[in-house]
Amino acid sequence: xxxxxxxxxxxxxxxxxxxxxxxxxxxxxxxxxxxxxxxxxxxxxxxxxxxxxxxxxxxxxxxxxxxxxxxxxxxxxxxxxxxxxxxxxxxxxxxxxxxxxxxxxxxxxxxxxxxxxxxxxxxxxxxxxxxxxxxxxxxxxxxxxxxxxxxxxxxxxxxxxxxxxxxxxxxxxxxxxxxxxxxxxxxxxxxxxxxxxxxxxxxxxxxxxxxxxxxxxxxxxxxxxxxxxxxxxxxxxxxxxxxxxxxxxxxxxxxxxxxxxxxxxxxxxxxxxxxxxx
Amino acid sequence: xxxxxxxxxxxxxxxxxxxxxxxxxxxxxxxxxxxxxxxxxxxxxxxxxxxxxxxxxxxxxxxxxxxxxxxxxxxxxxxxxxxxxxxxxxxxxxxxxxxxxxxxxxxxxxxxxxxxxxxxxxxxx
Numbered sequence: 001x002x003x004x005x006x007x008x009x010x011x012x013x014x015x016x017x018x019x020x021x022x023x024x025x026x027x028x029x030x031x032x033x034x035x036x037x038x039x040x041x042x043x044x045x046x047x048x049x050x051x052x053x054x055x056x057x058x059x060x061x062x063x064x065x066x067x068x069x070x071x072x073x074x075x076x077x078x079x080x081x082x083x084x085x086x087x088x089x090x091x092x093x094x095x096x097x098x099x100x101x102x103x104x105x106x107x108x109x110x111x112x113x114x115x116x117x118x119x120x121x122x123x124x125x126x127x128x129x130x131x132x133x134x135x136x137x138x139x140x141x142x143x144x145x146x147x148x149x150x151x152x153x154x155x156x157x158x159x160x161x162x163x164x165x166x167x168x169x170x171x172x173x174x175x176x177x178x179x180x181x182x183x184x185x186x187x188x189x190x191x192x193x194x195x196x197x198x199x200x201x202x203x204x205x206x207x208x209x210x211x212x213x214x215x216x217x218x219x220x221x222x223x224x225x226x227x228x229x230x231x232x233x234x235x236x237x238x239x240x241x242x243x244x245x246x247x248x249x250x251x252x253x254x255x256x257x258x259x260x261x262x263x264x265x266x267x268x269x270x271x272x273x274x275x276x277x278x
Numbered sequence: 279x280x281x282x283x284x285x286x287x288x289x290x291x292x293x294x295x296x297x298x299x300x301x302x303x304x305x306x307x308x309x310x311x312x313x314x315x316x317x318x319x320x321x322x323x324x325x326x327x328x329x330x331x332x333x334x335x336x337x338x339x340x341x342x343x344x345x346x347x348x349x350x351x352x353x354x355x356x357x358x359x360x361x362x363x364x365x366x367x368x369x370x371x372x373x374x375x376x377x378x379x380x381x382x383x384x385x386x387x388x389x390x391x392x393x394x395x396x397x398x399x400x401x402x403x
Contacts, residue, residue, distance in 0.1 A: 003319050
């Protein structure tokens with residue numbers, strides 16, 4: 001395959017991944033590494049570098065839109081970024097010292113887990129319990145727009161959320177993904193932050209988390225421009241189109257389909273990792 | 279309380295514009311690099327099956343800028359990617375300024391910590 005064909009195919013695949021990721025809310029980043037390694041036999045280290053770059057692009061591109069709507073909470077985001085960025089550096093440092101095959105196995109497990117998470121029902125927390133002492137000291141509470149006007153919310157479970165965020169950072173740095181699923185879990189489940197605020201703040205944080213390990217990857221030669229170029233442009237274009245098209249009626253079926261694809265890719269990554277084919 | 283929220287909103291809207299501009303700029307530079315790279319190397323055979331790292335001139339900041347100025351397609355792409363990675367870093371730096379205007383020193387410190395980690399990764403790690 002020559003450079004032109006290779007770039008065109010990868011660009012198309014990335015476009016589709018970004019499109020489906022934005023449409024289903026599952027993120028395109030998780031399928032980029034399997035796509036590159038399984039279909040194009042790219043070394044997993046180059047794949048992670050390219051994926052990380054595309055994650056920054058989609059996060060920053062989408063955050064610009066969310067920020068205007070007033071859902072994201074920059075205090076929560078910044079406070080938790082102290083955990084995710086340190087985690088991302090740790091994750092990237094681990095990646096430098098372990099084999100591609102073991103990374104593939106971890107990747108597969110994370111894929112299976114995120115497909116599982118996507119099936120969970122989303123419940124808005126209706127309770128109005130006060131903020132915990134720590135959350136109050138950090139002034140993490142806030143308000144967000146709803147149909148019935150501005151709704152304020154309180155925050156709890158800071159230590160649990162913070163630890164989960166560190167884990168999300170490690171996974172992001174190790175695998176070159178956004179770890180949006182774990183970030184939302186930390187905020188929505190552990191810290192009882194409203195779902196809409198959790199997802200948008202998570203998106204906001206993904207770019208900063210990914211940038212923490214991207215610098216290290218760039219300096220270690222993991223980011224190959226010829227590969228990262230079609231991936232970044234493809235995913236970015238796909239996610240921007242996906243965010244516009246968002247046809248609510250079909251999304252449910254698409255979510256199931258995309259989750260099924262993720263499950264298959266997860267098993268495939270684990271199989272290839274265990275048998276040492278990557 | 280309300281003025282503090284109002285400020286948060288303003289900071290966030292500037293951050294939104296900043297992120298959008300950064301991504302647009304980075305994507306444009308990468309596209310220019312792509313055109314140069316594909317025009318020159320489009321018919322070469324390539325594979326990324328084996329990892330061997332990128333050459334030194336695509337790793338260091340100074341080397342990337344030097345290569346991009348010389349007109350190398352891959353260096354221009356890499357420079358665009360560098361702009362992309364720098365976008366969240368600039369947004370964190372801007373948040374620090376925003377919190378300082380609000381005199382929220384706890385969050386100025388928090389933000390500077392995040393900024394330090396990002397700069398460490400980009401420059402020293």
